[in-house]
Amino acid sequence: MPEVFLAAQDLQKSFNGNKAVAGVSFTIGKGDIFGLLGPNGAGKTTTIRILSTVLEADSGDVTVGGYSARKNPAEVRKLIGVCPQDLALYEDLSALDNLIFFGRMEGLNGKDAKTQAMANLALMGLTERAKGKISKFSGGMKRRVNLAIALMGSPKLLVLDEPTVGIDPQSRNNIFETIYGLRDKGMTVLYTTHYMEEADRICDRVAIMDGGKIVAMDTPHGLRAKIGDPDKVTLEDVFLKMTGRSMRD
Ligand SMILES: Nc1ncnc2c1ncn2[C@@H]1O[C@H](COP(=O)(O)OP(=O)(O)OP(=O)(O)O)[C@@H](O)[C@H]1O
Numbered sequence: 306m307p308e309v310f311l312a313a314q315d316l317q318k319s320f321n322g323n324k325a326v327a328g329v330s331f332t333i334g335k336g337d338i339f340g341l342l343g344p345n346g347a348g349k350t351t352t353i354r355i356l357s358t359v360l361e362a363d364s365g366d367v368t369v370g371g372y373s374a375r376k377n378p379a380e381v382r383k384l385i386g387v388c389p390q391d392l393a394l395y396e397d398l399s400a401l402d403n404l405i406f407f408g409r410m411e412g413l414n415g416k417d418a419k420t421q422a423m424a425n426l427a428l429m430g431l432t433e434r435a436k437g438k439i440s441k442f443s444g445g446m447k448r449r450v451n452l453a454i455a456l457m458g459s460p461k462l463l464v465l466d467e468p469t470v471g472i473d474p475q476s477r478n479n480i481f482e483t484i485y486g487l488r489d490k491g492m493t494v495l496y497t498t499h500y501m502e503e504a505d506r507i508c509d510r511v512a513i514m515d516g517g518k519i520v521a522m523d524t525p526h527g528l529r530a531k532i533g534d535p536d537k538v539t540l541e542d543v544f545l546k547m548t549g550r551s552m553r554d
């Protein structure tokens with residue numbers, strides 16, 4: 306077992322009396338790709354917002370690199386790079402200027418921001434489009450820029466909230482390759498998706514969420530083995546078994 310990099314302990318969060326996150330606990334090992342899976346409204350994004358200190362949990366806490374999100378949110382924020390579910394880009398700026406802007410927000414000086422921006426655009430296969438305006442980019446290219454932004458400031462934990470929704474195969478492959486490459490260099494990754502086959506392919510461990518709770522957590526193979534022949538059943542089947550519903554309902 307790798308050393309624990311993130312530990313979430315009994316997180317709870319309600320909105321207007323409705324529990325969006327209802328007692329979520331999990332750990333992510335350093336250098337692991339951890340998948341948080343679940344259908345719409347499961348509580349994935351709310352969980353991510355809590356651990357990236359955008360939201361404060363009603364109860365429970367999360368530690369990242371040993372720092373508590375409650376007591377030391379600034380330290381936690383330094384360690385995490387978040388690629389949000391909704392694109393957060395300045396359409397009228399170039400890809401490069403978007404990255405530099407967010408790098409400056411992370412506290413980088415102008416020179417370092419530019420150096421990191423160019424390196425991250427190269428990683429995402431966007432060097433040739435660095436000076437292109439975002440408004441002219443395809444959806445997949447915008448997703449890749451969003452991921453490049455998450456890498457500004459050299460985070461130790463990369464959090465990706467549904468990074469492959471509605472994108473072309475080239476961008477999807479580029480995103481997977483990037484994640485593997487970063488993991489090989491020691492990055493810890495939290496990956497959120499409702500595509501079960503995607504999680505099965507790339508994640509070391511996954512937690513399946515439904516109705517604000519984790520209903521199953523293991524390696525993809527371990528989860529499949531719990532319900533049948535691991536070479537024949539899918540994570541989709543695991544979800545059905547655990548919740549009595551299909552992911553697509
Ligand atoms: N700011 C908010 N105010 C009120 N309700 C919210 C808020 N954010 C989330 N919710 C509710 O909390 C529940 C969990 O939402 P959340 O966005 O965390 O789910 P999700 O798993 O990320 O879903 P999706 O796959 O659609 O992104 C949903 O019922 C949602 O409507």
Ligand SMILES: [Mg+2]
Nearest residue numbers: 349350351390
């Ligand atoms: Mg979400």
